[in-house]
Amino acid sequence: MVPFTVPAWLPLLLLLSFLVAVKKVMESKKRHPPGPPALPLIGNMHQLGKLAHQSLYQMSKKYGPVIRLKLGSVPLVVVSSPETAREILKVHDTDTCSRPKLLGTGNYSYNYLDIAFAPFGEYWREMRKISVLELFSNKRVQSFRFIREEEVDSLVESVSQSAASKSPVDLSEKLLFLTANVIWRVAFGGSFEENKCESGVFQEKVNEATSLMGCFAASDFFPCVGWIVDRITGLHGRLKKSAKEMDIFLQKTIDKHEGKKVEEGKEDIVDVLLKIEKQQKEQGSVTLTRSHIKAILMDVFIAGIDTAEITMVWALTELMRNPRVMKKVQAEIREVVGNKGKVSEDDLEKLAYLNMAVKETWRLHPPGPLLIPREVISPFKINGYNIYPKTRVQVNAWAIGRDPKVWKDPEEFLPERFAGSSIDFKGQHFELLPFGGGRRGCPGINMGNTLLQLALANLLYRFDWKLPDGMSKEDIDMEEAPGLTVHKKTHLELIPVSCI
Numbered sequence: 001m002v003p004f005t006v007p008a009w010l011p012l013l014l015l016l017s018f019l020v021a022v023k024k025v026m027e028s029k030k031r032h033p034p035g036p037p038a039l040p041l042i043g044n045m046h047q048l049g050k051l052a053h054q055s056l057y058q059m060s061k062k063y064g065p066v067i068r069l070k071l072g073s074v075p076l077v078v079v080s081s082p083e084t085a086r087e088i089l090k091v092h093d094t095d096t097c098s099r100p101k102l103l104g105t106g107n108y109s110y111n112y113l114d115i116a117f118a119p120f121g122e123y124w125r126e127m128r129k130i131s132v133l134e135l136f137s138n139k140r141v142q143s144f145r146f147i148r149e150e151e152v153d154s155l156v157e158s159v160s161q162s163a164a165s166k167s168p169v170d171l172s173e174k175l176l177f178l179t180a181n182v183i184w185r186v187a188f189g190g191s192f193e194e195n196k197c198e199s200g201v202f203q204e205k206v207n208e209a210t211s212l213m214g215c216f217a218a219s220d221f222f223p224c225v226g227w228i229v230d231r232i233t234g235l236h237g238r239l240k241k242s243a244k245e246m247d248i249f250l251q252k253t254i255d256k257h258e259g260k261k262v263e264e265g266k267e268d269i270v271d272v273l274l275k276i277e278k279q280q281k282e283q284g285s286v287t288l289t290r291s292h293i294k295a296i297l298m299d300v301f302i303a304g305i306d307t308a309e310i311t312m313v314w315a316l317t318e319l320m321r322n323p324r325v326m327k328k329v330q331a332e333i334r335e336v337v338g339n340k341g342k343v344s345e346d347d348l349e350k351l352a353y354l355n356m357a358v359k360e361t362w363r364l365h366p367p368g369p370l371l372i373p374r375e376v377i378s379p380f381k382i383n384g385y386n387i388y389p390k391t392r393v394q395v396n397a398w399a400i401g402r403d404p405k406v407w408k409d410p411e412e413f414l415p416e417r418f419a420g421s422s423i424d425f426k427g428q429h430f431e432l433l434p435f436g437g438g439r440r441g442c443p444g445i446n447m448g449n450t451l452l453q454l455a456l457a458n459l460l461y462r463f464d465w466k467l468p469d470g471m472s473k474e475d476i477d478m479e480e481a482p483g484l485t486v487h488k489k490t491h492l493e494l495i496p497v498s499c500i
């Protein structure tokens with residue numbers, strides 16, 4: 001009989017098989033959401049493409065409304081239906097209300113940058129309270145009405161000159177100038193024109209900061225080696241320069257406001273913040289520091305300027321592609337306003353069809369298609385899947401706007417779909433989320449919405465619009481440009497024809 005000897009490697013093999021089996025059981029207990037297979041090290045980064053919201057939309061068609069990916073070492077969960085968005089923004093709002101590390105923050109010596117991305121905590125709570133109660137309250141937004149009206153008048157005036165010479169207007173450029181002027185005056189007082197030199201330079205800095213926001217910093221996803229990659233690609237240098245320039249500019253602006261006497265109701269945002277700082281000092285409870293003031297100003301500029309411009313450009317683009325809708329919107333505005341010469345903010349609530357056309361624009365073109373990433377702070381379940389702390393969560397508002405279970409003929413631009421519907425855009429209806437929702441939702445809804453509706457209404461009241469010679473509506477380019485906010489890739493150029 002041959003003696004039975006156990007090969008030396010067998011116990012090792014058994015142990016390994018046992019460990020693999022245990023790992024599998026543990027993994028299955030974890031019940032992660034489904035998603036595409038990930039590569040070692042980079043995870044699913046290579047599958048996101050330039051327009052991540054579109055790639056994620058395609059993945060959600062295959063894997064369902066809750067999917068999980070990996071960006072380097074960071075788990076990412078993306079939800080793409082109204083029900084799952086509600087779970088994140090309402091049911092698990094507190095579990096997911098932090099912001100992840102963005103753009104390698106923490107690696108720079110500018111405290112205000114870390115605060116601007118505001119992870120959940122005392123700082124953020126305080127800032128949110130100031131934003132909602134002091135900066136963007138209805139009363140405050142009303143106090144800036146004269147700024148919106150003056151700037152829209154000046155836009156109409158400049159478009160009239162192009163109409164007189166029958167030359168095309170670059171609306172992407174003009175509307176960005178409008179929103180930048182308004183936000184500049186709201187935040188810093190004075191006028192963009194008065195401060196042309198300074199504000200022009202500042203606008204360049206904001207553009208650079210906004211474009212940086214759309215970049216992926218390797219240090220956010222590869223904690224050990226990412227910082228080397230960011231240095232090699234030059235991203236670190238760009239960020240450092242941008243942060244320093246912004247800091248110097250904001251400091252100078254705050255210094256100029258200090259000690260300035262301002263009438264109640266005429267304050268700009270810097271005045272309001274300095275007043276709160278002073279009150280807190282008097283009460284001995286300082287929570288608002290200079291870094292906070294700078295962080296709030298940064299947020300206002302980055303979040304407030306291009307979002308309203310993007311909405312107006314896509315709205316006008318869709319109207320040019322849909323002449324029936326264009327006619328109906330113009331007829332409504334001209335009937336309501338009559339021969340008053342211009343649309344005022346009081347008229348806006350009577351313009352129901354314009355309001356529907358704006359909602360329809362946001363359904364198809366939410367300016368921030370994936371909102372701003374959230375970070376999980378306590379574990380929870382969604383659709384039976386476990387979600388763990390430190391997971392990034394994104395809501396694909398772009399995909400929700402195209403969900404055929406919610407919207408009939410989702411690719412059609414049909415404002416009438418909102419007639420008699422209660423769906424609004426303020427974060428309570430998860431089918432339409434241009435401003436996000438929950439505690440991280442946009443605090444500037446009234447400010448943004450009033451400005452863009454006023455500008456659109458006046459442009460549509462005062463002018464008819466033609467495509468440049470030789471172009472038909474089928475030639476209009478609908479391509480999106482990559483970024484955290486999604487612009488129309490090519491500028492919208494149209495010829496205005498004066499109507500009154």
Ligand code: HEM
Nearest residue numbers: 299303304307308368371372435436437440441442444448
């Ligand atoms: C059409 C105009 C606008 C749109 C579509 C828009 C959209 C958004 C979205 C999608 C978010 C992220 C919400 C989330 O993650 O749930 C956001 C956040 C924010 N928005 Fe707006 N926004 C607009 C105008 C403005 C304006 C005019 C301001 C200020 C002047 C502003 C200030 C902010 C701030 C400070 C945040 C960060 C909130 C936080 O993290 O707590 N936005 N906005």
